[in-house]
Amino acid sequence: GNMSFADICFTSTTVPKMLVNIQTQSKMITFAGCLTQIFFFIAFGCLDNLLLTMTAYDRFVAICYPLHYTVIMNPRLCGLLVLGSWCISVMGSLLETLTILRLSFCTNMEIPHFFCDPSEVLKLACSDTFINNIVMYFVTIVLGVFPLCGILFSYSQIFSSVLRVSSARGQHKAFSTCGSHLTVVSLFYGTGLGVYLSSAVTPPSRTSLAASVMYTMVTPM
Numbered sequence: 499g500n501m502s503f504a505d506i507c508f509t510s511t512t513v514p515k516m517l518v519n520i521q522t523q524s525k526m527i528t529f530a531g532c533l534t535q536i537f538f539f540i541a542f543g544c545l546d547n548l549l550l551t552m553t554a555y556d557r558f559v560a561i562c563y564p565l566h567y568t569v570i571m572n573p574r575l576c577g578l579l580v581l582g583s584w585c586i587s588v589m590g591s592l593l594e595t596l597t598i599l600r601l602s603f604c605t606n607m608e609i610p611h612f613f614c615d616p617s618e619v620l621k622l623a624c625s626d627t628f629i630n631n632i633v634m635y636f637v638t639i640v641l642g643v644f645p646l647c648g649i650l651f652s653y654s655q656i657f658s659s660v661l662r663v664s665s666a667r668g669q670h671k672a673f674s675t676c677g678s679h680l681t682v683v684s685l686f687y688g689t690g691l692g693v694y695l696s697s698a699v700t701p702p703s704r705t706s707l708a709a710s711v712m713y714t715m716v717t718p719m
Contacts, residue, residue: 500580501549505718508542511535512613512714519612529603532614533595540616541591543690544641546718548583550683551645557676558652562659590637597630612707613714617694638694646687653680682717689713 601623620627660672689712
């Protein structure tokens with residue numbers, strides 16, 4: 499339920515404004531509107547990351563410790579994991595958004611994207627962005643890289659456990675349980691990290707914009 503809600507909000511942050519821009523042929527957005535979009539984009543994007551990590555842990559417990567599943571993944575732990583994900587996501591988003599407020603921008607700046615991408619907005623600042631870059635990399639590592647490492651660790655344990663299953667039917671059942679989640683993780687992290695790593699060294703291209711569409715619209719859908 500939380501994953502569905504986060505995905506709906508994540509797409510609602512960028513898609514409605516983009517559709518209005520297409521319909522009206524006007525690509526204007528106010529500074530306040532841009533900051534609001536950045537806040538919710540980071541918050542729900544990070545929430546997606548953390549919930550995908552929690553889902554990977556859930557799969558790990560279900561497949562590697564099936565007899566202990568109901569004891570380990572009890573309602574209290576699930577509630578704490580979800581609450582912690584929400585709090586960490588909002589705090590990380592606030593940290594990035596508030597540091598943007600200290601920057602100065604010239605008027606009528608053009609963002610080469612279909613939404614207010616934080617990394618592209620920072621490139622347009624007229625003041626020093628050193629602190630902002632440190633904060634952005636810190637948030638990316640804590641709320642992006644660490645969850646990805648947790649997902650990879652969970653699936654390494656899952657695969658080693660599944661390969662020890664003697665029956666082909668048991669292996670197929672275990673892999674089918676993880677298939678959809680692993681597909682979303684691959685698309686979400688593959689395109690998301692690709693866009694942000696490439697944007698650090700090169701200006702956005704049609705390829706990077708198409709990849710942005712993948713992780714902002716396709717994977718949530």
